[in-house]
Amino acid sequence: MMSKKVSVKGGAEGEKKKDSKKGSSSPSRVVMSLNHVLILSVALNVGFFINHLGLKDFINTSVSNSVCGEKPSKQTPFSSSLVTENGGGGGIGDEQKLLPSDSVINLDHGDPTMYESFWRKMGDKATIVIPGWQCLSYFSDIKQVCWFLEPDFAQEIIRLHKLVGNANTKDRYIVVGTGSTQLFQAALYALSPSNATEPISVVSAAPYYSSYPLVTDFLKSGLYRWAGDAYTFNKEGPYIELVTSPNNPDGYSRESVVKHGGGTLVHDLAYYWPQYAPLTSMADHEIMLFTVSKSTGHAGTRLGWALVKDKEVAKKMTKYIELNTIGVSKDSQLRAAKILRTLTDSCENMEKTDHTECFFKDGHLIMAERWGQLRDAVQRSGMFSLPQFSPDFCNYKGTVTEPHPAFAWLRCEGEVQDCESFLKGHKILTRSGRHFGEDPKYVRVSMLDRNESFKLFVERLSSIHS
Numbered sequence: 381m382m383s384k385k386v387s388v389k390g391g392a393e394g395e396k397k398k399d400s401k402k403g404s405s406s407p408s409r410v411v412m413s414l415n416h417v418l419i420l421s422v423a424l425n426v427g428f429f430i431n432h433l434g435l436k437d438f439i440n441t442s443v444s445n446s447v448c449g450e451k452p453s454k455q456t457p458f459s460s461s462l463v464t465e466n467g468g469g470g471g472i473g474d475e476q477k478l479l480p481s482d483s484v485i486n487l488d489h490g491d492p493t494m495y496e497s498f499w500r501k502m503g504d505k506a507t508i509v510i511p512g513w514q515c516l517s518y519f520s521d522i523k524q525v526c527w528f529l530e531p532d533f534a535q536e537i538i539r540l541h542k543l544v545g546n547a548n549t550k551d552r553y554i555v556v557g558t559g560s561t562q563l564f565q566a567a568l569y570a571l572s573p574s575n576a577t578e579p580i581s582v583v584s585a586a587p588y589y590s591s592y593p594l595v596t597d598f599l600k601s602g603l604y605r606w607a608g609d610a611y612t613f614n615k616e617g618p619y620i621e622l623v624t625s626p627n628n629p630d631g632y633s634r635e636s637v638v639k640h641g642g643g644t645l646v647h648d649l650a651y652y653w654p655q656y657a658p659l660t661s662m663a664d665h666e667i668m669l670f671t672v673s674k675s676t677g678h679a680g681t682r683l684g685w686a687l688v689k690d691k692e693v694a695k696k697m698t699k700y701i702e703l704n705t706i707g708v709s710k711d712s713q714l715r716a717a718k719i720l721r722t723l724t725d726s727c728e729n730m731e732k733t734d735h736t737e738c739f740f741k742d743g744h745l746i747m748a749e750r751w752g753q754l755r756d757a758v759q760r761s762g763m764f765s766l767p768q769f770s771p772d773f774c775n776y777k778g779t780v781t782e783p784h785p786a787f788a789w790l791r792c793e794g795e796v797q798d799c800e801s802f803l804k805g806h807k808i809l810t811r812s813g814r815h816f817g818e819d820p821k822y823v824r825v826s827m828l829d830r831n832e833s834f835k836l837f838v839e840r841l842s843s844i845h846s
């Protein structure tokens with residue numbers, strides 16, 4: 381495949397020279413078609429790697445909604461500074477762009493593009509400029525256990541948790557990761573006994589986050605192995621239980637479920653933020669994972685953080701990341717520090733309950749409105765059902781609120797057995813319950829897409845009748 385690609389490219393360039401000399405039109409068509417072959421070949425190679433690595437599940441190859449990079453930077457192409465723009469706009473990602481009513485709506489991934497509207501509103505408040513001389517070193521703060529953690533980012537993490545009150549940061553080690561996906565793997569490495577005769581079991585209560593089994597078994601580690609649904613796990617001996625609360629995909633708040641106990645818990649708190657759930661207590665677990673992907677919507681920044689009680693565990697997690705990627709992008713950390721600072725500033729000095737300039741207030745209003753619209757659509761259709769949630773007192777908002785999860789765990793009622801295929805027939809892409817260790821009568825639907833797709837989704841859903 382590779383050699384084919386190279387020879388096609390060489391041929392195409394040769395033709396291009398001839399073409400310009402003679403000014404003939406037919407060689408130019410040859411160039412065009414060879415270029416197409418080249419593009420096709422590259423696309424096939426990329427497709428091959430995506431398939432080969434099992435990433436197809438995660439990467440959407442059908443529609444590109446990318447905003448990053450679609451608009452030329454205001455800087456010259458040769459500028460040595462990195463500018464992150466919030467203004468953006470004018471392209472595919474523009475809120476104003478109307479989708480044709482027969483569009484395929486892709487709600488398979490939890491891509492948090494809903495938050496673009498808030499960050500656009502923030503204008504330049506969250507913009508950073510990184511001069512070319514900055515961030516060259518591998519190291520950030522060698523006195524810290526996590527020596528590649530940028531102090532500014534660490535400071536903003538603590539400030540944000542303090543504002544929101546969702547997790548205890550006192551006497552905790554912060555470990556930064558390339559997304560919480562890397563931290564999850566670092567935690568598995570850190571918690572696995574190094575001298576065991578067989579891999580430690582990794583479990584989570586079904587329906588569980590679909591990436592857990594894939595990521596756990598991807599490298600066929602001799603240290604740990606996916607062992608399925610925590611509800612039915614009854615093997616004696618050590619195990620690691622992943623507790624996701626609020627849960628992806630069904631949105632319920634959770635605790636550990638393995639009956640015989642004695643395992644180590646990893647709490648994935650990606651969605652324990654005010655826009656999704658009432659914050660009923662300050663989480664205070666051994667290992668807590670967070671990510672900017674779901675807290676601020678900056679999934680592309682690829683940053684997560686772990687709050688870790690035990691120093692040895694924090695050291696081993698750091699070691700994993702050191703060996704895996706020699707640290708975590710400083711550019712991303714500086715950007716995330718600025719994003720978190722802007723977010724905290726937006727909510728800190730104001731009445732929390734009545735101002736949409738506050739990120740969490742804005743997010744909560746949008747989520748509440750979307751869940752209301754989805755429940756209406758489900759009722760009008762009569763073919764589906766949704767989980768019901770109990771309202772609870774939110775310590776942050778100072779009032780009783782309902783959960784508004786980032787995903788809808790939708791069930792096809794009646795005859796339909798394969799809800800994913802059924803909805804696909806209506807040009808709505810979702811993720812089947814199968815991937816979450818559950819019945820295919822369920823699908824997971826992202827609630828975090830842009831307004832236009834969400835609007836089209838509820839309209840289309842409400843018009844599906846038996």
Ligand SMILES: Cc1ncc(COP(=O)(O)O)c(C=O)c1O
Nearest residue numbers: 559560561589628650671673684
């Ligand atoms: C429960 C949960 N944990 C972790 C992640 C991954 O987060 P990140 O983008 O930081 O790798 C997700 C993303 O969907 C998630 O739902």
